[in-house]
Amino acid sequence: MxxxxxxxxxDRGLNVVGRAVAIRTTLPxxxxxxxxxxxxxxxxxxxxLEMAISCWxxxxxxxxxxxxxxxxxxxxxxxxxxxxxxxxGLSPQTKTLGxxxxxxxxxxxxxxxxxxxxxxxxxxxxxxxxxxxxxxxxIAHVVFAAATEESRPVLTGVNAEFDGDLLTxxxxxxxxxxxxxxxxxxxxxxxxxxxxxxxxxxxxNRLVAEQEEAVEITVNPDKGQALFRLKDIELVSQLxxxxxxxxxxxxxxSYNTRAVISVADFLRATKTASIFAxxxxxxxxxxxxxxxxxxxxxxxxxxxxxxxxxxxxxxDATVEGEEAKIAFNGKYLTDVxxxxxxxxxxxxxxxxxxxxxxxxxxxxxxxxVVMPMFVQW
Amino acid sequence: xxxxxxxxxVVARIAAGEVVERPASVVKELVENSLDAGSSQISVEVRGGxxxxxxxxxxxxxxxxxxxGLAFDRYATSKVENLDDLESISSLGFRGEALPSxxxxxxxxxxxCAAGDKAGTYLDLRDGAIANRxxxxxxxxxxxxxxxxxxxxxxxxxxxxxxxxxxGHIANVVSQYAxxxxxxxxxLFLDERMAxxxxxNGRLIDSIVEVYGAEVAENMIxxxxxxxxxxxxxxxxxxxxxxxxxGRGYLSFFVNRRWVNSRLLARxxxxxxxxxxxxxxxxxxxxxxxxxxxxxxxxxxxTKSEVKxxxxxxxxxxxxxxxxxxxxxxxxxxxxxxxAVAYESPSGPTQAFPLPAQVHPASPxxxxxxxxxxxxxxxxxxxxxxxSYIIAEGPDGLxxxxxxxxxxxxxxxxxxxxxxxxxxxxxxxxEPMTLEVSPRQEAVLRSxxxxxxxxxxxIEPFGxxxxxxxxxxxxxxxxxxxxxxxxxxxxxxxxDKGDWAEGVAASMACHSAVRAGQTLTDVEMRELVRxxxxxxxxxxxxxxxxxxxHLSSEQLKREFxxx
Numbered sequence: 001m002x003x004x005x006x007x008x009x010x011d012r013g014l015n016v017v018g019r020a021v022a023i024r025t026t027l028p029x030x031x032x033x034x035x036x037x038x039x040x041x042x043x044x045x046x047x048x049l050e051m052a053i054s055c056w057x058x059x060x061x062x063x064x065x066x067x068x069x070x071x072x073x074x075x076x077x078x079x080x081x082x083x084x085x086x087x088x089g090l091s092p093q094t095k096t097l098g099x100x101x102x103x104x105x106x107x108x109x110x111x112x113x114x115x116x117x118x119x120x121x122x123x124x125x126x127x128x129x130x131x132x133x134x135x136x137x138x139i140a141h142v143v144f145a146a147a148t149e150e151s152r153p154v155l156t157g158v159n160a161e162f163d164g165d166l167l168t169x170x171x172x173x174x175x176x177x178x179x180x181x182x183x184x185x186x187x188x189x190x191x192x193x194x195x196x197x198x199x200x201x202x203x204x205n206r207l208v209a210e211q212e213e214a215v216e217i218t219v220n221p222d223k224g225q226a227l228f229r230l231k232d233i234e235l236v237s238q239l240x241x242x243x244x245x246x247x248x249x250x251x252x253x254s255y256n257t258r259a260v261i262s263v264a265d266f267l268r269a270t271k272t273a274s275i276f277a278x279x280x281x282x283x284x285x286x287x288x289x290x291x292x293x294x295x296x297x298x299x300x301x302x303x304x305x306x307x308x309x310x311x312x313x314x315x316d317a318t319v320e321g322e323e324a325k326i327a328f329n330g331k332y333l334t335d336v337x338x339x340x341x342x343x344x345x346x347x348x349x350x351x352x353x354x355x356x357x358x359x360x361x362x363x364x365x366x367x368x369v370v371m372p373m374f375v376q377w
Numbered sequence: 378x379x380x381x382x383x384x385x386x387v388v389a390r391i392a393a394g395e396v397v398e399r400p401a402s403v404v405k406e407l408v409e410n411s412l413d414a415g416s417s418q419i420s421v422e423v424r425g426g427x428x429x430x431x432x433x434x435x436x437x438x439x440x441x442x443x444x445x446g447l448a449f450d451r452y453a454t455s456k457v458e459n460l461d462d463l464e465s466i467s468s469l470g471f472r473g474e475a476l477p478s479x480x481x482x483x484x485x486x487x488x489x490c491a492a493g494d495k496a497g498t499y500l501d502l503r504d505g506a507i508a509n510r511x512x513x514x515x516x517x518x519x520x521x522x523x524x525x526x527x528x529x530x531x532x533x534x535x536x537x538x539x540x541x542x543x544x545g546h547i548a549n550v551v552s553q554y555a556x557x558x559x560x561x562x563x564x565l566f567l568d569e570r571m572a573x574x575x576x577x578n579g580r581l582i583d584s585i586v587e588v589y590g591a592e593v594a595e596n597m598i599x600x601x602x603x604x605x606x607x608x609x610x611x612x613x614x615x616x617x618x619x620x621x622x623x624g625r626g627y628l629s630f631f632v633n634r635r636w637v638n639s640r641l642l643a644r645x646x647x648x649x650x651x652x653x654x655x656x657x658x659x660x661x662x663x664x665x666x667x668x669x670x671x672x673x674x675x676x677x678x679x680t681k682s683e684v685k686x687x688x689x690x691x692x693x694x695x696x697x698x699x700x701x702x703x704x705x706x707x708x709x710x711x712x713x714x715x716x717a718v719a720y721e722s723p724s725g726p727t728q729a730f731p732l733p734a735q736v737h738p739a740s741p742x743x744x745x746x747x748x749x750x751x752x753x754x755x756x757x758x759x760x761x762x763x764x765s766y767i768i769a770e771g772p773d774g775l776x777x778x779x780x781x782x783x784x785x786x787x788x789x790x791x792x793x794x795x796x797x798x799x800x801x802x803x804x805x806x807x808e809p810m811t812l813e814v815s816p817r818q819e820a821v822l823r824s825x826x827x828x829x830x831x832x833x834x835x836i837e838p839f840g841x842x843x844x845x846x847x848x849x850x851x852x853x854x855x856x857x858x859x860x861x862x863x864x865x866x867x868x869x870x871x872x873d874k875g876d877w878a879e880g881v882a883a884s885m886a887c888h889s890a891v892r893a894g895q896t897l898t899d900v901e902m903r904e905l906v907r908x909x910x911x912x913x914x915x916x917x918x919x920x921x922x923x924x925x926x927h928l929s930s931e932q933l934k935r936e937f938x939x940x
Contacts, residue, residue, distance in 0.1 A: 148855065149855055149856060149857055150857075151857040151859055151860055172807065172808075173855075174806055174807060174808070174810065175804055175805070175806065175807055175854060176807060177807055245808055250807055250808055281802040281804070281851030281852055281854075282851075283802060283851070306794075306798075306800075329804060329851070329854075353805060355805075355807060369807060370807075371804065371805040371806060371807040372805055373802060373803060373804050373805065373851055374803040374804075374805060374848060375800075375802065375803075376799075376800055
């Protein structure tokens with residue numbers, strides 16, 4: 001293997017695939033990054049067995065070949081180089097990768113590319129396309145609601161339902177549920193539902209940040225893997241097997257109280273209250289008070305901590321229905337309020353022990369359901 | 378068979394069965410008689426596990442010649458005169474049953490000499506009747522010899538255990554009285570081997586040295602019950618947690634110096650050690666409770682090993698408080714064992730650091746009512762070791778804190794506090810989760826699911842071996858609480874509620890605490906240490922493991938050879 005490429009391209013490529021390098025693993029080779037010539041390009045790839053990222057960069061290939069070397073070592077070395085041409089050569093007998101850039105020269109011992117875990121090929125199956133911005137918003141609005149705790153594996157993923165030209169993303173961790181609908185740029189041939197690991201989507205969201213072209217999504221026929229193809233980047237993810245809860249039945253059909261409030265005010269009041277709720281389990285109490293003839297309605301956001309103190313904040317609100325009291329985990333409120341772009345949000349509640357619903361005002365493609373905490377009032 | 382009144386011999390033997398259960402019971406009755414006689418020396422000699430021979434010799438008051446015969450009649454006693462005396466018994470014996478009971482099941486002879494008598498009286502009894510009587514020289518006191526115990530009752534004889542076991546029981550009886558009466562010289566010979574001899578100098582600690590050995594004695598601390606309440610007065614000594622034992626055999630209780638078994642008192646002591654001992658370990662304690670005779674009823678059982686207190690709660694809390702207080706004054710952070718011993722260690726016990734007076738604003742947790750405890754000095758976090766231990770600096774040297782154990786302690790107290798205020802924080806489940814359990818788990822859960830509500834679990838039965846979970850404690854909502862519940866159901870039996878609640882709290886604390894191997898940021902470590910400083914019992918985790926070890930400045934200096 002003999003080739004040359006630009007330092008900044010190699011650096012960027014290594015950063016892209018670096019997200020998939022295994023950190024703690026029983027399979028040491030997954031700490032490595034694969035370098036392989038692919039026609040007139042250099043292919044970089046890394047995998048942690050749940051997800052694999054491949055990236056192609058332009059290169060002048062003189063001799064074909066492939067090798068794997070420790071990802072972190074190579075990445076740190078390349079990023080410290082001046083932005084000039086890098087000459088790469090492999091000595092096949094010693095499996096040593098030689099790198100030369102400006103007046104720096106390095107040799108890195110590698111492991112045979114044949115030992116690298118094969119990256120699943122996803123070539124046929126259900127294929128579609130999504131615009132980058134819509135996908136980014138979709139992921140951002142739901143991914144935080146997935147479970148981080150692994151006792152129910154399906155909840156660590158995001159349920160993706162492809163139906164016609166609509167993609168519905170849903171995530172739930174047993175205490176909250178986020179559902180976001182976005183258009184598909186290319187309709188699917190048949191309705192398909194898969195569970196994508198939330199970690200994969202979080203990585204995908206970082207990768208698409210620098211993209212402009214629509215993202216191609218392919219789910220293989222046995223629904224074992226999904227491929228996300230970006231410009232010069234491919235991400236292949238294992239899909240979580242299992243049945244996602246039927247979340248439609250968890251969404252309250254009605255409410256007793258509905259308050260429309262400013263997202264920014266609500267977020268500030270919640271964050272302020274959370275400071276006082278930190279010592280306990282983050283309980284933030286909301287009192288929704290309807291207005292009188294002359295006075296506007298309001299939402300009173302408070303928190304108290306035994307031995308420490310308490311805090312009360314008020315937000316103007318347009319309240320419909322009766323007075324309501326409900327307590328939430330403050331983190332659940334800040335999580336959802338932080339991703340909303342809309343100016344106003346509607347909070348719908350039924351009683352102190354039934355789920356509350358948060359909907360941005362003016363759009364109807366997102367809703368968030370949060371289970372309250374049961375407290376003494 | 379027609380109904381008839383039993384033959385006196387049959388009556389005697391039936392009654393004897395209650396008092397004389399095994400050789401150790403004979404020893405107990407005879408030693409108690411010697412104590413009641415005001416002896417200052419009591420010697421016990423035993424052969425063949427007490428079956429061949431038991432001989433108790435004392436230098437007490439003795440029995441005048443005219444009363445000797447009467448001593449062996451049932452319900453004959455010099456200790457109680459009328460009904461009123463029963464209300465305020467201060468002697469160990471009073472029923473007048475001991476000697477006649479023993480004569481019913483053994484051969485017995487007695488030599489006794491009362492003060493002022495010229496010669497002693499000799500008496501030999503067989504089958505409950507006087508066989509021989511005469512005069513024999515003896516200094517003041519009484520010697521009772523019991524031979525061939527249970528020979529006439531083969532069934533009872535068959536149930537006796539090995540000589541070693543019976544000797545063990547006898548040694549225990551004598552040891553207990555030696556502990557209760559440090560001012561009396563006790564000696565015990567088992568098959569002509571001296572098993573115990575106490576100096577009789579009135580110092581409990583010297584008796585402990587003889588009974589339990591120097592190692593235990595070194596680690597005993599004195600109770601100072603007087604300061605708290607005049608009645609009941611609690612005195613004695615308890616062992617530091619490091620001399621814990623795996624059985625309850627080292628708990629000795631005396632009520633007005635009568636040796637008693639009491640679950641109430643055992644519980645009072647064990648609760649005082651709460652969190653200081655590892656699971657399955659029990660403390661060493663020798664405790665005498667003095668209270669007016671009217672407030673305690675010893676006449677419950679012929680062997681008088683059980684007592685009833687007029688005010689159980691007062692006794693319980695007096696014992697609990699006395700023990701807890703003594704411990705709180707003593708317990709310090711376990712120190713790092715010295716690696717080298719080449720240097721001379723400083724003499725005398727060194728207190729790791731002066732314990733600041735505890736000021737605790739919060740309402741006290743229910744399991745440690747108004748009890749002062751030791752707190753930590755202010756610590757400065759230096760870093761994390763092996764992702765498991767926090768290294769901190771205190772006013773006197775280095776502290777290594779086990780992050781999991783420390784957080785467990787903090788969470789445990791938080792849970793107990795929330796529970797005592799009935800303010801446990803609960804997170805509802807968006808979708809009720811079904812919990813499937815094994816048949817054994819089901820039995821436990823069925824009897825306890827309502828108790829779990831106290832901790833924030835809303836669980837209801839939902840068909841066969843299935844339960845529906847609607848809400849979980851906020852403290853563990855983002856942890857594997859289903860796994861925790863299953864573990865809990867496996868580890869806990871359908872025991873009494875007190876243990877159960879503690880088990881649940883400890884389990885929740887354990888599951889909500891940071892794990893070993895988890896990297897903590899500086900802020901997190903500081904916060905954890907701050908919370909630990911405020912904990913009521915910061916030195917141990919709920920399971921009794923230490924949360925920290927301390928390497929004092931003094932020790933560091935010594936290790937580096939700077940002294």
